[in-house]
Amino acid sequence: MKRLPLAAGTALAAWTLAAPLFLERGTLNDVWNLAFAVILASAWNILGGFAGQVSLGYSAFLGIGAYTTVLLSLKGINPFWTLPLGAVLAALFSVVIGLPAFRLRGPYFTIATIGVGEAVRVVASSVSFTGGSSGLRMPAGAFDFTLNYEAMAALAIVTVGIAALVRKSAFGRALAAIKQDIDAAESLGVDSTRFKLGAHALSAALVALAGSLYAINFQYIAPGSVFDFRLSLAIVLAPIVGGVGTVAGPVLGAIVFSTLQIKLLSVPALRDSYLFIYGGLLILVMLYEPKGLVGLARRLVARARRTPAPPPEAARAA
């Protein structure tokens, strides 16, 4: 039972990395989008799912990665070399906002992160070195989509791998303890602030890496694209629909979401309604399956196992 997700994950990873060999550019672009969404969802889930700290400010980290890459590339540095710096800057920024924000709990923390995300967007639109609200263009040069695709795919695999390792580790158990009862965790010696900062920094760095690759791929960024609040919202919706706090959930949620988005955006009549459909999905999940698609799958598996046995009444009485 435990080997099944591992085997499925390995197969999916291998297929994703090999995809440029047999997929045409358009479809490959869709898979690029899926990988991008998987990174955002899985990285967010480390703090939001494992530690239960729901942040709506993750576009800030995406934007930091993207802007670091574009600004340094304009100085003549190879875009791929800028990735680590973007990740470090995002991690540092996550600590700076985490120190005050983690003093708040539950919805108060979430509200604070909305403020941070918006503040970053406003600053990026108004200072001159970011190009203001009109944004920045990458320097002209050779661009290799397959290389970018492979980097994004590898990052998605690494991110999911890191999430799986964190979940199994003592660090992951401390995050779960913080999520379930932060005071009880503290009373057993868990330094909750340090662990929350650690989870925040780790996920911020991963999101920033994805942001850098995003900038390299689109060659153009603006506060309205990488610092968009709707992006922060979409980052949260995928793991919630997929199954918050699990490793597979955000992957599943991201795949469902991106596929939906790709399909919806290709139908002009539905182009503006995708957020409406996201909202509808979110309400359905909250009402009927708070553990998301993963919870639903587990329930179905459990039911399938019970069916060969005698009628449910007899099973319940036993």
Add this chain to the structure above:
Amino acid sequence: MPPEPLLSVRGLTKRFGGLTALDDVSFDVAPGEIYGVIGPNGAGKTTLFSCLVGALAPTAGEIHFQGRRIGGLANHAVVRRGLVRTHQIVRPFRDMTVDDNVSIGAHFGAGKRRGTDARRRTAEVLDRTGLSSRARDLAGTLPIGDLKRLEIARALAAEPACLCLDEVMGGLNPSEIVAAMSLVRSIRDAGVTVLMIEHHVHAVAGVTDRILVLNFGEKIAEGPPHDVLADPAVISAYIGDEEAAS
């Protein structure tokens, strides 16, 4: 010469706005003692524990543990120095197994154990508290008696030099109380000093070496259980001031 106290509290005061929950409380606990804290509802017993471990910041007063000042430290930092409390209303991590619950204490408590060492400590504590058979169950599925033991097990896994038990016998039946009393003695015999809040006066009298009595946040008596329980001030605090009642 009395031995150097393990825990020394001086002038501890805690106010919540206009309410004084603890008023100038001082006492010492010697290593290896079982020290009871009793008092009517609202006397400030749980507030006292919260201040000792740093879950609440005292308004005034000094707390020394093993000769070092711990007043003002965060809860997790106090735990790492070996002063650990349990909660009166059990606070298990319900979506974790019993085993994982206990391992949190082993990993992040004063022992800071890792890997197999942490697993060994966890298994040992589960065995001592009689929870081994439920190790793989989700904590949320346990009955209250087991949850009370889990609360103790997690705290023990954190390897306290001094364990503060907040009403671990509340809600237990008489035979469970006897078992809990012998567990408390065995914890002390293993070298852990025990502070215990207890409502159950006979349980306290049966197991403690000394008792502190709080009433409206003030210390009204301290000493061996039988002397203290016979103290008129203590009796009136529990029964009321009407002399006609006697």
